[in-house]
Amino acid sequence: MTAVQDTPVSRRLSSVKHIIIICSGKGGVGKSSVAAQLALTLYVSSADARIGILDIDLTGPSIPRMLGVDGSGVHQSSDGWVPVYADASDARLACMSVGFLLKNRGDSVVWRGPKKNAMIRQFLSDVRWGDLDYLVIDTPPGTSDEHLSLMEHLSPVHDRLSAVIVTTPQAVALMDAMKSLSFTRAVKLPVLGIVENMSGYVCPCCGEISNVFSTGGGEEMARREGVPFLGALPVDTELVSLLDAAEIVPKEGSQLPEAEQRGFGLARRYQETPSGKLFKKILETLLDTLLATERRISSN
Amino acid sequence: MLAVQQPLASVPDPRSVPENAPEHCPGTESELAGKSAACEGCPNQDVCASGTAKGPDPALPFVRERMTQVNHKILVLSGKGGVGKSTFAAQLGWAFASDPDVQTGIMDVDICGPSIPTILGIASEQVHTSAAGWSPVYVQDNLGAMSVGFMLPSSKDAVMWRGPKKNGLIAQFLKDVDWGALDYLVIDTPPGTSDEHLSIVQLLKESGIDGAVLITTPQEVALQDVAREIDFCRKVGVRILGLVENMAGFVCPNCKTESQIFRPSTGGAARLAKETDVELLGSVPLDPRIGKSADYGVSFLDEYPDSPATSAYLNIIQRLKDILGDP
Known part of the structure; x- marks a missing residue:
């Protein structure tokens, strides 16, 4: 091992086992939705896994809404910022996003690079994550300030980093995903694989599968580039509604406890969606690659 | 350190902070x-x-000079990615250019993910330099385009630039591209409210931007980002021409039943438009052929004139022309 740099970020993240960065060149392909699904699937895959999800999309944070913690606030403690726990009192699913820092959710964050850089550093060094098995980082589209800053600040923990690339099957999105892949190569970030999102849509009326955004492109790209293909997720209206509304209307007469109503309920209902079932397989492949990658890194 | 409770209180006027500032x-x-x-x-x-x-940015006089020949400058914005900004910008360009007497330009300031070259079907073209500046790539006689995509050796290459470099290129796009006399310049932007957006607004402040068209999809996650974009436009003083709702409803090609892929769980764009007092220009249904046209680089409006999406697009574009005061 080479000498590990000691920085506030490395000290803070020393208790985090794996850091998975979700990226995609194109916007709106489902990075945040895949990040949220990954966190939820990890959450339900074991009874004591502790997961963190960090949203560094500073000008368009979506994670708070998707995990049903929209409107929550962050508190300061003597040991740093306390993340928002989506599963309330269980405190196994910690979230941090710039969305929690805004007074009003319609407020825009109009920042240039240097301020974004500072915010990302603070997110990495000042959030009291505690012990985490996985930290999932959701990024904005592109390959610019946020990504460069992230890689810079995470360089002391580079051996625990890996990335997942999300794309949709259209040529336009694949082209941008390819740029993201070039980026990961340039910064020597191991890629766990490619997820093809919005791959086909099942008509709820007649069951006909329409390839709204074409299909198969992600798998093709993975094969061409020698990157594992993690799986394809169809457009799932149940999932869209679940993550979009992300609030549970309790059934009449039943009084659900707080934890049930929020994070836990979300995770349970997520498992029942078609995507939730498919994502289990994706997670298996992803964890296999993760282990293989880490074995390779540690043996070097 | 930033105060957690009021992170925005200390934010300076974003227009006056240099790109490489502390x-x-x-x-x-x-x-x-x-x-x-x-x-x-x-x-x-x-x-x-x-x-x-x-003092002002030294590029400003050159930009002003170049932009005196451009009649209308329209921004296509959205806080969210993948909602159809570039597709709309391209359709807008094609629709304007369908009148042979109207000169139109499309400028793509999405530096990290340029889609305009593919959507217009000119992905393999290159930019040429002449004494008058960089020549745009022409799709047809009266429709030119400029994008960073024309400058990369390979479409696989990632542009890993921080803000200042991106801003430098945007300034060059505005002052060095030989657009000639244009009736419309449509500017396609990346998602978000950051460097690219600030730069374009700053650089075009003197020449005047006619306004911005905001694109959204019906889900709350997208609407939230678009609400932020509306806030941005108001902060920097850009007029909002209106809101376009994309991917609203999907008609199954088999059974013709309409279903909502992206369900408007909170009232969709109509509610946002009402709440923020912005005009809703129209809703465009999701047609798989739109994405396909974009991948093949053909004009959706010309290829599928009978699609409900085409008529929705054309109505929106006509309304935009009315707002801009054109025949």
Whole structure:
């Protein structure tokens, strides 16, 4: 091992086992939705896994809404910022996003690079994550300030980093995903694989599968580039509604406890969606690659 | 350190902060320029403190000169990615250019993910330089385009640039591209509210932007980002021409039943438009052929004139022309 740099970020993240960065060149392909699904699937895959999800999309944070913690606030403690726990009192699913820092959710964050850089550093060094098995980082589209800053600040923990690339099957999105892949190569970030999102849509009326955004492109790209293909997720209206509304209307007469109503309920209902079932397989492949990658890194 | 409870309180006027400034730069036009704690150690501290830095960007006169020949400048914005900004920008360009007497340009300022070259079907073209500046790539006689995509050796290459470099290129797009006389310049932007957006607004301030068209999809996650974009436009003083709702409803090609892929769980764009007092220009249904046309680089409006999406697009574009006061 080479000498590990000691920085506030490395000290803070020393208790985090794996850091998975979700990226995609194109916007709106489902990075945040895949990040949220990954966190939820990890959450339900074991009874004591502790997961963190960090949203560094500073000008368009979506994670708070998707995990049903929209409107929550962050508190300061003597040991740093306390993340928002989506599963309330269980405190196994910690979230941090710039969305929690805004007074009003319609407020825009109009920042240039240097301020974004500072915010990302603070997110990495000042959030009291505690012990985490996985930290999932959701990024904005592109390959610019946020990504460069992230890689810079995470360089002391580079051996625990890996990335997942999300794309949709259209040529336009694949082209941008390819740029993201070039980026990961340039910064020597191991890629766990490619997820093809919005791959086909099942008509709820007649069951006909329409390839709204074409299909198969992600798998093709993975094969061409020698990157594992993690799986394809169809457009799932149940999932869209679940993550979009992300609030549970309790059934009449039943009084659900707080934890049930929020994070836990979300995770349970997520498992029942078609995507939730498919994502289990994706997670298996992803964890296999993760282990293989880490074995390779540690043996070097 | 940023106060957790009020992260925005200390944000300076974003238009006056240089791209390569220290983290808490007060902005060159601020009273505190060169005098605040953050200025310690900044190589430009003396310049700022002397007050000479308050002048305008040196690129501005050149941009103004170039833009005198452009009649209407329209921004296509959205806080969210993948909602159809570039597709809309391209359809808008094609629709304007369907009149052979109208000269149209499309400028793609999405530096990290340029889609315009593919959507217009000119992905393999290159930019040529002449004495008059960079020549745009022409799709047809009266429709030119400029994008960073024309400058990369391979479409696989990632542009890993921080803000200042991106801004430099945007300034060049505005002052060095030989557009000639244009009736419309449609500017396609990346998602978000950051460097690219600030730069374009700053650089075009003197020449005047006619307004921005905001694109959204019906889900709440997208609407939230678009609400932020509306806030941005109001902060920087860009007129909002209206809101377009994309991917609203999907008609199954088999059974013709309409279903909502992206369900408007909170009232969709109509509610947002009402709440923020912005005109809803129209809703475009999701047609798989739109995405396909974009991948093949053909005009959706010309290929599928009978699609409900085509008529929705055309109505929106007609309404835009009315707002801009054109026949």
